[in-house]
Amino acid sequence: MNIFADIRALVIRALTDLTEAGELPGNLDFNAVAVEPPRDPAHGDMATNAAMVLAKPAGMKPREIADLLAARLTGDPRVASAEVAGPGFLNLRLAPGIWAEVLRAALSAPADYGRVPLGQGQRVNVEFVSANPTGPMHVGHMRGAVFGDALANLLQFAGEDVTREYYINDGGAQVDVLARSAYERYREAHGLEPQIAEGLYPGDYLIPVGEALKARFGDSLLDKPEADWLAEVREFATEVMMQMIREDLDLLGVTMDVYSSEKALYGTGRIEAAIDRLRSQDLIYEGVLEPPKGKTPEDWEPREQTLFRSTAHGDDVDRPVKKSDGSWTYFAPDIAYHWDKIDRGFDQLIDIFGADHGGYVKRMQAAVSALSNGRVPLDVKLIQLVKLFKNGEPFKMSKRAGTFVTLRDVVEQAGRDVTRFHMLTRKNDAALDFDFDKVLEQSKDNPVWYVQYASARINSVLRRAGEMGADISDAALAQADLAALDHPAQQALARRISEWPRIVEIAARAHEPHRIAFFLYDLASDLHVLWNRGNDEVTLRFVQDGDIAATSAKIALARAVGVVISAGLGILGVTPAKEMR
Template identity: 70%
Template sequence: MNLFADIRTLVLDALTQMQTAGDLPAELDFSNVSVEPPRDPLHGDMATNAAMVLAKPAKVNPRMIAEKLAQLLQGDTRIISADVAGPGFLNLRLETTAWLAIIPEALSKGADFGRSDMGANKRVNVEYVSANPTGPLHVGHTRGAVFGDALASLLDFAGYDVTREYYINDGGAQVDVLARSVYLRYLEAHGQEVAFEDGTYPGDYLIAVGDALKAKVGDAYVDQPEAVWLADVRVFATDAMMDLVRKDLGSLGIKMDHFFSEKSLYGTGAIEGALDNLDAKGLIYEGVLEPPKGKKPDDWEPREQTLFKSTLHGDDVDRPVKKSDGAWTYFAPDIAYHNNKIERGFDLLIDILGADHGGYVKRMKAAVSALSDGRVPLDIKLTQLVKLYKNGEPFKMSKRAGTFVTLADLVEQVGPDVTRFVMLTRKNDAPLDFDFDKVTEQSKDNPVFYVQYAHARINSVLRKAADLKISPADQGLSTLQHVGELNLVKKLAEWPRLLELAAKHNEPHRIAFYLYELASEFHSLWNLGKEEQAVRFLQEENLVATGDKLALISAVKATVAAGLGILGVTPIDEMR
């Protein structure tokens, strides 16, 4: 049940009646007509922009549209009033019974309350984390991991067929550096003194890998030239790092459906095949790019090279795919990888990348547009940096990785639930301050605690009710009349709409925001009960009212559990 969608359907039906009556022209696009909560609750329960968005194409005064629409809407039994405001906004007030119907819906669906079929089982590939396999995941990766996993869960909840994917960047020179670093730890394991130079990785996390290599091959690689051991150690080290990555992700409850190796694209014809696809469409040519203004990117050369006409698909400049020496640019395997996704039959692709990939967005969207002939959309979400604070100061942790704070360090400090929720308390493209004092304090300023506390408080009331053998009502609910109760009911009714909006825009942070608002309405009602006997949840002298109130808070509990489930956070039944 989506009450906002139901009222929008009512508005669209009324607009169609106006077309039939000749009040509106027949050819009008209603797709931008919305019904949503008003910015100011004093204006009503819902507001529609129908008159404002249709006035210009209809060539009719918006207020005239709104007034006629108001007359038609008031014929529905759910509508108390429809008031025209300003130049043509229409504010609606609904009967209380229309709102209360959301409670039995929530109770019957439980943790599935709000689940939608809007995705129509379309296949979506969500690629996230995809860090170089050269070490443990760090705090920046953590944000992308949590965001991607929550988005995948959100899309699944909204009716999509979701694949969670990790792209292993194991095709570049950085993996050779990893192999050399592991070899140094291997020599250490044999008692040699070594120096980490030339950009090698000095983190302690490679000590165990060096020991494991020694256990596997003994002294076979000691003092041997690189040509003897590099290829084997490269594979050994990459496998060890991916085991570490899987362990890190597991500590956050993240499990990938598929790992795709960049290396698998080389020597298999995959890159050549993807570029042949583009070439057949007249999008590959030999040419020289104009020198860019300002700082020159790494892939610019003042000589002829193989280029992709990405400007024909929305990019700012054409992009090189092969250097003048015949080597692939880093963009070429990325094209092949996304071509592989298209060939696997996905209807929608989503990439979660770090903020430093901003220059990558247009070229990759252009490539996917060209490869799929515009059939498969690609949405690229960038996650901004995370800054750690404690006692109001930037917080430096142990840095067991040698150069950065790891995901494991963070989870060890505050736990997976806090880590996940806090990472979603800002929009993905906004910087995030992770304050260790705030995320562990028990106050309204800590959104994790505030939402979990609402769930635990409700659970405590329901336990007491069970001891008294009082059950939530499953129908009627007529005693729920207090403004605090109705505000909570109305916030509940926003949940199905909010879910679909969050899924439509690929924004799981909206779930975290909503849960905080829902918790706030609940806590406000709890606090009112300290002053007003009539709104207390347990009233042994009035079992009907108690049953209604228990039904309301049980619906809130189900909604909080559903929302936290999407975010990957475990609801707490009792605060300790």
């Protein structure tokens, strides 16, 4: 049940009736008509902007339309009143029985409540993390991993067919640096002094890789020229690093469906085929670029390159795909990789990049637009940095990693659930502070704890009700006398529960899983408000000693909150708390 969608459908039907009756002009576009919670709950249960958005195209005053619409809506038994406010907003109050229906819907099909028919099986590829396989994952990768996994969960909840994908950047110079760094640790494993020159990876995490190389190759690689061992060591070290990355992702609760290799594109003709496809559309040419911003013509050496006419698909400038020396740019294999995803039949692509990739967004969207003839949209989400604090000070860098704090450092100190939830308490493109002391404190100011405390409270009252003999099964609670929940605080909580399907739809359409975390905090707040009122008003307590009928209705409300919290935390990848320790 999605009461907001139901009432919006009622509004659209009323507007259609007004059009057919000649009270509104024909050919009006109702797409911008919305039904939302009012900013001030005192104004009603819902509000619609219909009169405001239709006034200009209808050539009428907003209040005229609002008055006509109000008269139509109040004829429906679900609408108790429709009041015109201000210049033409329409505030609606629903019949009290609606909230009982919402609770029954949540209890009758708890696994499905809130699911919206948004995706209808559309195939979506979410590519995220895609860290270079040169070391353990750091805290920046962690935020992208949590965001990508939560987004995938959200889209699945909304009916999409989602594939989680990791693109292994194993085709560039960085894996050669990895091989040289691992080789020095291999020498160290043989008792030699490693030569960690500038530009090599200094982290201790490569010591076991060196030992593994020794176990695999013995001393056969010692004193050999680089050309003899580079390829073999590169492949071995990359494989070990990817295993480390998989273990890090598992620690965070992230499982990828597909791992795609950049290196696998080379020598197969896929890059050439992708560029030829663009060439067939007259989008590849030989040319010279203007100097980049910030560079004067004196600082810029113009060179003829093979360019992609990305400006034809919305980019600011055309982009090189082949260097003047004939080698591919980094962009070329990425074009081929995205063409591969299009060929695999995905209806939508989502890429999750670090904030430092902002300049890559338009060129990649242009390539996908060209390769798919505009059929497949690409949404790119940028992940801003995470700042770590502990004891009021910036958290020190990991010696093991050499230059950064690892994902494992954070998860082992804060825990998976706390880490995942907190990573979603800000929008992806906003910077995030992660203070170890604050994310573990037990207070209302800590959203992780506050939502989990609500979950624990719900489980505690369900246990107590069961102990006094109440049937606490969902089927039984759905049949309780829910009309008895007539206190304003109880109905406010039921109204919040009714918003869940709407929030899922909004978050899924916008690709913004942080909205789920925000909503769970608001829902938990409403539950705690009602709980605390029960300290003073005995009749509001969820468990009514000796009165199973009254308890069942109140427990049904608590359980409905639990249904939504469980679903929301599931999207975030967090396990609901059964009790607080």
